[in-house]
């Protein structure tokens with residue numbers, strides 16, 4: 001039989017190519033699957049979720065102290081993180097430690113950290129301490145810090161050198177970007193399949209204290225240029241102003257806005273290059289200016305100019321599209337300021353994450369408010385048994401007493417963190433923290449209002465008391481809070497402490513009488529399933545739901561009847 005040689009040859013010669021094609025397709029499908037399940041942010045109806053392993057994830061985090069970014073410091077970090085029931089550790093990776101000599105990278109810290117995080121079953125948010133850490137260059141390698149010719153610092157109006165590296169330093173940007181890209185490439189290599197690292201913060205609390213912007217010649221030239229269209233489109237010109245130079249468009253705000261744009265653009269270059277190699281969610285954190293309504297007053301040396309303060313989030317959006325969000329570091333203990341800060345950073349285009357918060361006990365009640373309002377998560381600062389206290393920003397304690405107020409709250413959220421993150425993404429959650437005024441607060445739910453009051457005795461009403469100024473023990477300072485998740489028209493999960501909750505119907509329910517149908521106290525088990533422990537009735541519901549000092553979870557079913 002004659003076999004047509006060319007055809008047969010073609011068939012044989014195609015086989016390796018076909019195999020190659022199949023393998024390539026399989027590999028790219030694998031890559032697509034891996035990147036499909038990379039941590040990422042999703043947005044729907046103005047709400048956001050951090051997707052980890054394909055489902056919404058709630059960051060119950062803790063941040064380590066600055067100098068805990070070495071293997072020897074980790075045991076005291078893990079001990080505190082475990083005690084806190086945290087599921088995420090935020091911890092620095094410093095430029096000086098990964099590139100001590102230019103071009104020579106050492107990722108041993110990252111390798112140790114990632115391996116130990118896995119052993120501890122904790123996710124990581126890495127903090128890139130590069131060109132700017134609390135605005136200064138302390139974490140740059142010595143070859144950067146000491147070479148101001150190649151890596152220039154900013155100049156003030158009088159030509160005096162500032163402590164802060166210039167955002168117009170091209171060599172600085174190139175070197176920082178190169179190191180950051182090397183870090184992201186390394187992370188992809190060691191963690192691309194397991195995704196222990198779920199987010200990266202690019203730089204730390206950027207901006208400049210004492211000087212509004214760089215006045216060096218390169219910066220002066222940029223300042224005279226027209227404001228870029230993408231900035232103009234977001235950060236509205238002063239009334240009556242149109243396009244023009246920074247000074248023309250923004251008047252007294254020009255220097256702060258210009259510096260903000262310069263820093264944001266610099267960060268964008270770093271984030272964009274990093275995400276091109278390994279596309280993890282990225283954010284920037286902010287050392288807050290005093291919160292207040294917009295328009296905020298022009299900069300007067302009262303905060304770090306150029307940072308992502310609440311008044312210039314739009315400039316970051318315009319200049320740094322590879323940064324997913326700007327996040328507030330909350331060290332303002334006053335409840336009014338916390339509420340205002342949360343409201344101004346939580347936007348349809350800016351997910352809320354609180355990457356730092358004081359670890360003093362008074363901050364623990366804000367966990368309910370933050371998680372209740374649908375944040376991606378929160379991380380008190382200094383959840384770390386290193387013998388270091390950053391009082392007065394945080395706790396005086398450096399042991400279990402510091403962790404405890406947060407641990408008790410995280411302990412009840414931890415088993416239901418996935419469900420809570422999903423409910424938050426669906427817009428079902430609300431939260432309050434006791435205000436400094438100790439006044440009751442009303443939470444509007446769908447078909448119901450919940451009035452939350454504080455300092456109550458668990459039994460009876462205030463008017464029953466002989467001494468109307470008598471208050472429950474343990475309520476000397478504000479420490480109450482409640483988070484609500486509405487699972488159905490009349491069904492709620494409540495998590496809270498030191499608070500009394502009363503429900504009343506709203507809308508169609510408002511015309512009817514309401515009652516508790518069932519109030520189960522219980523907990524979510526390790527699989528997120530509800531385990532009922534007892535049913536609250538009688539005294540336990542006659543005067544509202546009185547949550548004790550220990551965080552308590554209730555499943556509440558409300559009902560109505562027509563009187």
Ligand code: DGJ
Pocket residue numbers: 066134204205329356381390393
């Ligand atoms: C905010 C910074 O981002 C942290 O790194 C740390 O310095 C705290 N302030 C203060 O402890």
